[in-house]
Amino acid sequence: MALELPCSLITLLLLVQSVPYSTTAQTFANHYLGSFLTAQNDDSFWASSSDDFAFGFKQIGEGGYLLAIWFNKIPEKPVVWSANGNNLAPRGSVVKLTQYGQLVLSHPTGKEIWKADCSGSEVAYAAMLDTGNFVLASQDSASLWQSFDHPTDTILPTNTMDKSSKLVARYAEMNYSNGRFQFTLQSDGDLVLQTRAFPLDSANSGYWWSETVDTGFQVVFNESGSIYVAANDGSILKMISSPAGYLKGFYHRAILEYDGVFRHYVYPKSITTANAGNWSPLQSFIPPNICNAIRQRTGGGACGFNSYCMIGEDQRPSCRCPEGYTFIDPDDVMKGCKQNFLSQSCDKGLPETDVFDFHLMPNTDWPESDYEYFRGQTEDWCREACLGDCFCAVAIYRNDECWKKKIPLSNGRLDVKVAGTALIKIRKGNSTLNPSGADRSTLIFIGSVLLSSSVFLNFLLLVSAFLVVFRFNFWKPKVFQALHQVMPGMNLRSFSYEELQKATNGFKEELGSGAFATVYKGSLEYSDDTIYVAVKRLNNMERHGDQEFKAEVSAIGRTNHRNLVQLLGFCNEGEHRLLVYEFMSYGSVASLLFGSSKPSWYQRMQIALGIARGLFYLHEECRRQIIHCDIKPQNILLDETWTARISDFGIAKLLKIDQTRTMTRIRGTKGYVAPEWFRNMPITVKVDVYSFGIVLLELICCRKNFEVEVEYENQMILADWAYDCYNDGKLDLLVGNDEKALDDMKRVEKYVMIAIWCIQVDPLVRPTMKKVVQMMEGAVEVSVPPDPSLFTSSI
Numbered sequence: 001m002a003l004e005l006p007c008s009l010i011t012l013l014l015l016v017q018s019v020p021y022s023t024t025a026q027t028f029a030n031h032y033l034g035s036f037l038t039a040q041n042d043d044s045f046w047a048s049s050s051d052d053f054a055f056g057f058k059q060i061g062e063g064g065y066l067l068a069i070w071f072n073k074i075p076e077k078p079v080v081w082s083a084n085g086n087n088l089a090p091r092g093s094v095v096k097l098t099q100y101g102q103l104v105l106s107h108p109t110g111k112e113i114w115k116a117d118c119s120g121s122e123v124a125y126a127a128m129l130d131t132g133n134f135v136l137a138s139q140d141s142a143s144l145w146q147s148f149d150h151p152t153d154t155i156l157p158t159n160t161m162d163k164s165s166k167l168v169a170r171y172a173e174m175n176y177s178n179g180r181f182q183f184t185l186q187s188d189g190d191l192v193l194q195t196r197a198f199p200l201d202s203a204n205s206g207y208w209w210s211e212t213v214d215t216g217f218q219v220v221f222n223e224s225g226s227i228y229v230a231a232n233d234g235s236i237l238k239m240i241s242s243p244a245g246y247l248k249g250f251y252h253r254a255i256l257e258y259d260g261v262f263r264h265y266v267y268p269k270s271i272t273t274a275n276a277g278n279w280s281p282l283q284s285f286i287p288p289n290i291c292n293a294i295r296q297r298t299g300g301g302a303c304g305f306n307s308y309c310m311i312g313e314d315q316r317p318s319c320r321c322p323e324g325y326t327f328i329d330p331d332d333v334m335k336g337c338k339q340n341f342l343s344q345s346c347d348k349g350l351p352e353t354d355v356f357d358f359h360l361m362p363n364t365d366w367p368e369s370d371y372e373y374f375r376g377q378t379e380d381w382c383r384e385a386c387l388g389d390c391f392c393a394v395a396i397y398r399n400d401e402c403w404k405k406k407i408p409l410s411n412g413r414l415d416v417k418v419a420g421t422a423l424i425k426i427r428k429g430n431s432t433l434n435p436s437g438a439d440r441s442t443l444i445f446i447g448s449v450l451l452s453s454s455v456f457l458n459f460l461l462l463v464s465a466f467l468v469v470f471r472f473n474f475w476k477p478k479v480f481q482a483l484h485q486v487m488p489g490m491n492l493r494s495f496s497y498e499e500l501q502k503a504t505n506g507f508k509e510e511l512g513s514g515a516f517a518t519v520y521k522g523s524l525e526y527s528d529d530t531i532y533v534a535v536k537r538l539n540n541m542e543r544h545g546d547q548e549f550k551a552e553v554s555a556i557g558r559t560n561h562r563n564l565v566q567l568l569g570f571c572n573e574g575e576h577r578l579l580v581y582e583f584m585s586y587g588s589v590a591s592l593l594f595g596s597s598k599p600s601w602y603q604r605m606q607i608a609l610g611i612a613r614g615l616f617y618l619h620e621e622c623r624r625q626i627i628h629c630d631i632k633p634q635n636i637l638l639d640e641t642w643t644a645r646i647s648d649f650g651i652a653k654l655l656k657i658d659q660t661r662t663m664t665r666i667r668g669t670k671g672y673v674a675p676e677w678f679r680n681m682p683i684t685v686k687v688d689v690y691s692f693g694i695v696l697l698e699l700i701c702c703r704k705n706f707e708v709e710v711e712y713e714n715q716m717i718l719a720d721w722a723y724d725c726y727n728d729g730k731l732d733l734l735v736g737n738d739e740k741a742l743d744d745m746k747r748v749e750k751y752v753m754i755a756i757w758c759i760q761v762d763p764l765v766r767p768t769m770k771k772v773v774q775m776m777e778g779a780v781e782v783s784v785p786p787d788p789s790l791f792t793s794s795i
């Protein structure tokens with residue numbers, strides 16, 4: 001039987017009967033002294049007998065040739081070993097088994113580029129084995145050198161790694177130079193993943209450890225595809241990957257990839273159209289989340305300086321630049337990001353505080369870049385502190401803690417597990433995104449609603465009905481914060497309908513429904529995390545224009561405030577229009593306030609302040625003004641820190657297309673609806689101020705704005721009763737026997753006064769939300785409010 005090998009003519013073709021280094025009785029071709037390969041085209045290689053692997057030259061772009069071993073039957077010919085990644089060989093270079101028994105790669109001029117180190121012994125022949133191991137053997141078939149002993153970034157089944165051997169990641173997917181990470185079985189027996197002190201050959205600190213100090217002996221990749229750290233006696237100390245079900249029939253490789261993650265991949269040997277072309281990673285890669293795993297005092301982290309890392313939907317780390325920053329080299333994103341604005345001047349007499357602003361990024365941190373730390377302060381204090389400090393590039397605010405961070409930022413990550421919000425300081429008017437005022441159009445639903453003068457009667461009748469519906473029931477106490485895969489120019493992820501169908505288990509668990517939408521609970525799988533989401537399915541959206549929908553959704557997506565429920569993504573597919581929000585595990589203020597266990601006075605006041613701040617942001621601070629139009633306790637949700645989070649904002653504008661139908665309804669919920677909705681008057685931000693006033697009264701008194709079962713008839717309508725109590729100096733009646741509130745009557749009075757200001761019939765008399773926040777925080781005195789019903793026509 002003759003074996004045809006596609007190699008140079010001088011190569012001796014021989015079939016050897018007794019074969020060394022093969023575990024199964026395979027046959028292979030040996031290449032004897034004088035054999036050589038020339039770097040000139042992709043045909044110059046020596047294949048293994050099964051043709052599964054080949055050794056030879058592979059052209060890398062225009063840069064030159066890599067002496068490598070690759071999977072020869074897989075179309076892309078993935079490289080599993082290489083000799084000269086740091087020093088590509090030009091065309092015409094030759095690798096040769098010399099007459100002196102050495103394997104040498106030399107330049108066309110004859111200069112040596114690389115040599116297999118056989119410690120002086122003479123090689124008799126070389127062989128490419130079917131395992132992917134390339135061996136150099138002596139006359140008596142003793143192995144003098146084998147590629148398995150000198151792995152680059154990949155190990156294959158039957159390849160073991162002994163103490164002090166390592167894998168070094170390549171620099172980039174298609175750049176075989178030494179990169180930034182290494183995987184080492186240290187001499188103490190511990191297997192560690194480390195960052196490297198690029199461009200040197202030394203290691204920095206580790207970011208994953210097998211914890212097998214003293215006991216670890218070898219890293220084994222056995223024939224059936226299990227990878228583990230073994231002890232001296234062969235017992236398994238630490239399983240790294242054990243692929244149940246992927247035994248025969250698959251190629252395996254485990255590689256420390258350029259992103260620093262060690263992954264085990266399989267590829268079907270019998271390629272069909274269904275499975276063609278893809279290496280599938282097994283789930284057990286390490287570390288599970290590299291963005292969070294690397295945290296080192298020096299070095300940029302997983303993604304380089306000034307950038308941040310997040311695990312994408314494909315479970316791979318992705319490197320991004322915060323707003324105001326761009327990649328230093330878009331072709332090498334791990335080099336990090338640079339500020340694309342002039343940083344703040346530290347010169348005296350040049351207070352630049354008014355030309356800087358913050359971009360908010362929840363769940364983001366650069367943990368090793370702080371230089372100052374404060375506690376017991378508000379977010380506003382933290383902002384001001386950073387704004388006034390020319391060293392401060394980013395502030396992190398979490399609960400009442402504030403950190404100032406300096407450039408270059410390092411170890412950046414965005415992850416659900418990261419608490420707090422990063423405030424990225426950027427120069428106004430000189431960032432990449434358009435911050436010009438032109439965008440600040442008003443986002444509202446302008447539906448002037450015409451109702452007859454018997455409105456008030458209808459109003460009373462409808463109040464009770466509306467209060468019963470629209471109840472959100474949130475259960476499972478799984479905490480969830482915003483996580484999103486950011487789309488360029490839009491901090492939102494676009495979902496397919498199918499994805500959301502799957503995430504909600506076929507829209508199974510309904511959380512609530514209203515005239516315009518139904519909300520379902522869903523979950524998304526991210527790396528090692530399950531994230532709960534609320535999926536809102538909008539009804540009657542058929543006639544909504546595509547562009548319009550996108551524009552509105554992106555306006556909602558651009559909002560970012562701790563008192564708002566974050567929109568994570570959307571689906572816009574055919575007639576399907578869905579919005580995906582973070583899931584608020586503690587339900588709504590309505591279920592809390594009107595449920596069985598009443599929240600404390602302090603909690604209620606925190607909630608009130610939170611709602612006020614959220615509304616202030618929507619009205620005045622976000623890039624595009626948003627009028628909520630439907631503020632009520634059912635739309636205020638609570639996160640796991642009991643922070644009030646406004647939901648459903650921006651929806652009013654989205655429903656605009658439905659005008660003909662909404663004309664007959666009132667946008668907003670009876671009882672919370674400002675009087676101008678019933679009069680032919682323009683709708684402004686003041687409608688939200690009115691609704692807030694009603695909600696504030698509900699929070700103060702811990703009851704609904706309309707109740708039939710009351711002691712006295714004049715108590716049915718909370719707003720009227722509250723004003724009467726205020727007027728008569730009997731505010732204690734409003735809080736009943738709530739002792740904490742009775743001890744705090746000054747604040748009760750102040751808040752009732754603020755609420756009365758908010759529910760003035762004349763919108764012009766109502767304060768702005770900014771003023772409301774200032775009054776609540778004590779920055780501004782509250783003056784005596786007039787009787788709310790004294791309507792002075794403002795038109």
Ligand SMILES: *[C@@H]1O[C@H](CO)[C@@H](O)[C@H](O)[C@H]1NC(C)=O
Binds near residue numbers: 060063171175176177
């Ligand atoms: C690979 O990356 C290194 C480090 O940045 C660079 O010096 C080298 O030129 C790159 N090689 C190729 C072929 O692009």
Ligand SMILES: *[C@@H]1O[C@H](CO)[C@@H](O)[C@H](O)[C@H]1NC(C)=O
Binds near residue numbers: 222223224225242
């Ligand atoms: C490889 O290791 C796994 C896990 O210990 C074991 O189940 C399997 O039998 C081993 N395969 C071989 C060929 O030794």
Ligand SMILES: *[C@@H]1O[C@H](CO)[C@@H](O)[C@H](O)[C@H]1NC(C)=O
Binds near residue numbers: 341
């Ligand atoms: C923006 O910043 C750059 C420096 O990064 C500066 O050269 C440029 O003049 C600035 N542009 C404006 C409009 O301030």
